[in-house]
Amino acid sequence: MNATWREDPALRDVLAAAETCWINPQMKSFAAVADGLPVKPEEVDDAADRLDRFAPLLRRLFPETEGDCGRIESPLRELPVLREKLSWRERVPAGRLFLKLDSELAVAGSVKARGGIYEVLKHTEELALEAGLLRPDGEYADLAGQRDFFAKYTVQVGSTGNLGLSIGIMAAALGYRVVVHMSADARQWKKDLLRQKGVDVREYDGDYGKAVEQGRALSDADPMSYFVDDEHSKNLFLGYAVAARRLAEQLAAQNVTVDDGHPLFVTVPCGVGGAPGGVAYGLKLLYGDNVHVFFAEPVQCPCMLLGLATGEKDGVCVQDAGLTGVTEADGLAVARPSKLVCDVMEHTLSGEFTVADGQLYDDLRALNAAEKLFIEPSACAAFAGYRGLAQFPAAQSYLKARGLAGKMENASHILWATGGRLVPPLMRKEYLAKRL
Numbered sequence: 001m002n003a004t005w006r007e008d009p010a011l012r013d014v015l016a017a018a019e020t021c022w023i024n025p026q027m028k029s030f031a032a033v034a035d036g037l038p039v040k041p042e043e044v045d046d047a048a049d050r051l052d053r054f055a056p057l058l059r060r061l062f063p064e065t066e067g068d069c070g071r072i073e074s075p076l077r078e079l080p081v082l083r084e085k086l087s088w089r090e091r092v093p094a095g096r097l098f099l100k101l102d103s104e105l106a107v108a109g110s111v112k113a114r115g116g117i118y119e120v121l122k123h124t125e126e127l128a129l130e131a132g133l134l135r136p137d138g139e140y141a142d143l144a145g146q147r148d149f150f151a152k153y154t155v156q157v158g159s160t161g162n163l164g165l166s167i168g169i170m171a172a173a174l175g176y177r178v179v180v181h182m183s184a185d186a187r188q189w190k191k192d193l194l195r196q197k198g199v200d201v202r203e204y205d206g207d208y209g210k211a212v213e214q215g216r217a218l219s220d221a222d223p224m225s226y227f228v229d230d231e232h233s234k235n236l237f238l239g240y241a242v243a244a245r246r247l248a249e250q251l252a253a254q255n256v257t258v259d260d261g262h263p264l265f266v267t268v269p270c271g272v273g274g275a276p277g278g279v280a281y282g283l284k285l286l287y288g289d290n291v292h293v294f295f296a297e298p299v300q301c302p303c304m305l306l307g308l309a310t311g312e313k314d315g316v317c318v319q320d321a322g323l324t325g326v327t328e329a330d331g332l333a334v335a336r337p338s339k340l341v342c343d344v345m346e347h348t349l350s351g352e353f354t355v356a357d358g359q360l361y362d363d364l365r366a367l368n369a370a371e372k373l374f375i376e377p378s379a380c381a382a383f384a385g386y387r388g389l390a391q392f393p394a395a396q397s398y399l400k401a402r403g404l405a406g407k408m409e410n411a412s413h414i415l416w417a418t419g420g421r422l423v424p425p426l427m428r429k430e431y432l433a434k435r436l
Ligand SMILES: *Cc1c(COP(=O)(O)O)cnc(C)c1O
Pocket: 110, 111, 112, 162, 163, 269, 270, 271, 272, 273, 274, 275, 276, 331, 332, 334, 376, 378, 379, 418, 419, 420
């Protein structure tokens, strides 16, 4: 491996596990790179249509989706009180502040409800069409009564927790046999919840990559088993990408303009990259260069940052950089990024912010006190993008170089809250009291 990146001054703080802002030197105009990307806009349309076809089934299986007619969607909430409180204490960027509450998503309580559920549904559609259980224009809701059919099939996934919850809950509801391979970082309550749903949860001592590897091998050996491959799955990616078009309606409803004079800044917590990558791609399709997407990762686990900054993509892991990969942000505890997502983000990501674990809990508490909202620690990484934009010289240079510094009064900031609803009351208390 070419290791001259170790001398790169832009990576000095990353290697020292200090909070930092990394601006992507390879970022290009979206119009110039869109055609060369390994995903196409039509594929996102196709995913959105498929989710619409399945809405009646979701409505039948999960009454909580009734209000949204079987759509799994989350609100966009403005945070005026928190914005004001933060601005008393520290420098924050001008513009309105919003939280995208994927933490409240139905069924799985995290952003994984988008990608994970989508992939299970896509697999289900293929099986059902092939077996003649379903006609293309047929009643998707009737699949709720085919448990005996789906029980012959297994769905497996490797997970740090939330992907397992999403795949496990959805697949078990249809009647599949489900095996979730959990990494050592996975929280106990997530394993307990899955076992209650009848899911076979296997635990591994190793990290996330190990859990995925084991799951993939076991699934590949079984012709009746389907493996949801978080490290390579385009289906997961497409499920996440659908988020953007629904967000566009919500922004319009809150009188948020996104154009050349009104920049939109979005920060999404990143693990292997699928969720933030899909969201980012969907947003770029809608808003092009007027949306500036940043990812946020823990200081000890910035795998996507390293993959992109070194150009090694999935050829580098955080341990190669002398980092531990250990973090309180269980959903982000992934040591090696997805190659697919690196390929998509190489020229489309604006940059990254890293965050120390202690900051996650401080922001969790501040959000709860100001807005009465609860999100899980991993989701709090998004706050690093908000304060970071105003506080890091590299971020300030990014704004100046693009002529954005004078437009910030018209800017909007969206922090993507990636999970939280299913956190049990006792764990919430513990998180809210935690200081590192
Ligand atoms: C999975 C997850 C992420 C990141 O998604 P990736 O696809 O792994 O990058 C962020 N936050 C939470 C809470 C998650 O569960």
